[in-house]
Amino acid sequence: MIDKHSPLPLYYQLEERIKKSIISEELQPGDVLPSERELSENYQISRMTVRQAITNLVNKGYLYREKGKGTFVSSQKFEQNLQGLTSFTEDMKARNLVPGSKLLHFEISPAIEEIKEWLSLEEEELIYKIKRLRLANDEPIAVETSYLPVKLIPGLTPDILGNSLYKYIEDDLQLSIGHAAQTVEAAIVRDEDIKHLNVNKNVPVLLIQRETYLEDGTPLEIVKSSYRADRYKFKINIERK
Template identity: 85%
Template structure:
């Protein structure tokens, strides 16, 4: 398990071993890790080496410390690849998680000037305002507010929103979703985030803002989402051109 003749540093070997036990679910979220002294004695390595391995895993989000109590396994973050345009429902299903929605607000009203310009709408055109709590395995992950033109999606109902909106748009309305522009930034939680995402005041969230377009360039939606930074991370593969 720990090979002292290996060129790999001992702390790295221990780090990889603990990480493997977490990823294979031998250790589950909330399980406590043996103390530094116990790990040091078990693997016949120094406590400083053990401490470095644990610190690295804390920094990577695999473990967390509680003062006076010990070190515990963290809930793992859900990872989304930013190189494809997918709905939240599609993304969760691809990870073999059960997606869920809790509809918090559904309203039809005339768009204000900013939304009219961004969605390329005429005077007095109507939009849907949809606010949903997005869940994975019944755990709150994101608070999402969407604005969509009524003229593009006539007849949208709260019942339809229980499933994937993108699937409805493409399969039922036969509209082809083309691309989106998206920004990701850190933000502090507001009162609504605290209430619905079950997080504490002062905790950061990932603020995601997206504009989605049909294949013909028609603006389809504006979305603002607050993602729990302790539960979600984004990944992108970058090639040097």
């Protein structure tokens, strides 16, 4: 029950109680939450307090609302540890999830000036521009656009992209991937990605840019991705030095 004598706010107590039920899987993804009126009566608290708790859980991705239908339990977020350089395929398999990919665009073309500078290319050198929809257990997670120098990966085809690109680069081309620099920022989903990610207009996404280098420092790729913020989160372990 809610402890009205506790120094913890009532909405926070209810929020934590519902969250615990979700984490323990007492409440399953897709389950409908009791109405505000029912929760208010069950816990003897105001509907405004209930509404605040639910709104907080919606904002944190534990719940979602459907107009005219109610409030439902969300699927839990996929978590990626930011320590260690892995491909999307490797990362999903490490979590016992089935990775998937849908090729949206594949072309060989000259690079725009920005990409040319990042990849340290000469004027006449070509790049692969590859746009893919990334899936986990058949659920859309991210739209990913990669730029790679043709001279480093000659003969790359859409068929090869059906598996891990990093594995192909390392096993078949015998190139050693060294390190990457990655940035993450919040943004609103672009109109062109709405249908691919199966989200509504104006929802938040995580924009991730990764610049990957071979062991000798040669730029290998630039990847720009839009991840569903309601389905993906990043984790990093930090040690005090």
